[in-house]
Amino acid sequence: MTDLLLWGATTSRTIRAHWALHELGLPYRCEPILPRSGQTKSERFTAVNLRQKIPTLVDGDFTISESAAIVSYLSSVYSRPDNALVPSDPKQRARYDEWVSFILMELDATSMYVVRRHHGLPEIYGEAPVAVEAAFAYFQRQIGAAAQAMSDRRAWLLGDRFTGVDILMTTCLTWATRLDQPLPPALAALRDRATARPAYVAASAANLPEYWA
Ligand SMILES: N[C@@H](CCC(=O)N[C@@H](CS)C(=O)NCC(=O)O)C(=O)O
Incomplete structure (x- = not known):
């Protein structure tokens, strides 16, 4: 079971996180907030990510932003040997x-x-x-x-x-x-x-x- 919540939609950066989640076959919820809409500046999202940037992933009590870091994190924690997105060698x-x-x-x-x-x-x-x-x-x-x-x-x-x-x-x-x-x-x-x-x-x-x- 996972408790993954992804913030962000529509951009070339947000799709990286959605894509990694799908490659790994992970169920997740999403708050599809948009850039330049005021939504990244809301009090609710600022409490999640002070930098006010999407994508941002919340996994229980752990929060991580930056699309490349999200891809690595998801693979490190949730991949199997046959679908890992990051090499171990x-x-x-x-x-x-x-x-x-x-x-x-x-x-x-x-x-x-x-x-x-x-x-x-x-x-x-x-x-x-x-x-x-x-x-x-x-x-x-x-x-x-x-x-x-x-x-x-x-x-x-x-x-x-x-x-x-x-x-x-x-x-x-x-x-x-x-x-x-x-x-x-x-x-x-x-x-x-x-x-x-x-x-x-x-x-x-x-x-x-x-x-x-
Ligand atoms: N280096 C970051 C870039 C993140 C970024 O700049 N996101 C933009 C959307 S693509 C954003 O959140 N902008 C805030 C806004 O425009 O409200 C990443 O790869 O995740």
């Missing part, structure tokens, strides 16, 4: 952490989120076409390098086995695809394989507030 684990940092820093924070802020949300963050163009160019350079790591025709970032970094990577790739960014064939194929997984399809539905109505 130290070198594989180090490789996993390397991908996490790369994806969150280079693809999410430095590329897609810059575009989101200065192209998608100019009313809040200001319009900055030069920064947006540079962020797209940077994204292309970085995914070019990432694609080279897959030149041995591996199916997933760490090899034959789907892991949490495929969740993180895919959410950046679908984000870029929505912004009409071309992807190297190896990464487009990874995106297509990942989004065909039943857990992704289920998580996409669960990432919408209507699902929980």
Whole structure:
């Protein structure tokens, strides 16, 4: 039995947590609060996460935010050997952490989120076409390098086995695809394989507030 409550819906970050929960086959409840709606600033949610950010997971008396940390936590506590999302071998684990940092820093924070802020949300963050163009160019350079790591025709970032970094990577790739960014064939194929997984399809539905109505 679990007592998992996930806060947050609709975003490229919140779907990571929904997806991990579905990959692990865990039942959970959700408070599908939305960004920029005032809901992350409510007194009730601020008592859960002072940083007022989604996704945030509550597991009984333990609360954790940051999408990558939620994926790792869920796998560490609830996975079986056949569906673990985080490797236990130290070198594989180090490789996993390397991908996490790369994806969150280079693809999410430095590329897609810059575009989101200065192209998608100019009313809040200001319009900055030069920064947006540079962020797209940077994204292309970085995914070019990432694609080279897959030149041995591996199916997933760490090899034959789907892991949490495929969740993180895919959410950046679908984000870029929505912004009409071309992807190297190896990464487009990874995106297509990942989004065909039943857990992704289920998580996409669960990432919408209507699902929980
Ligand atoms: N690095 C964090 C980013 C979390 C984040 O920035 N979440 C946004 C939505 S995607 C948020 O909660 N914004 C608060 C708001 O806009 O009200 C993660 O990966 O979880």
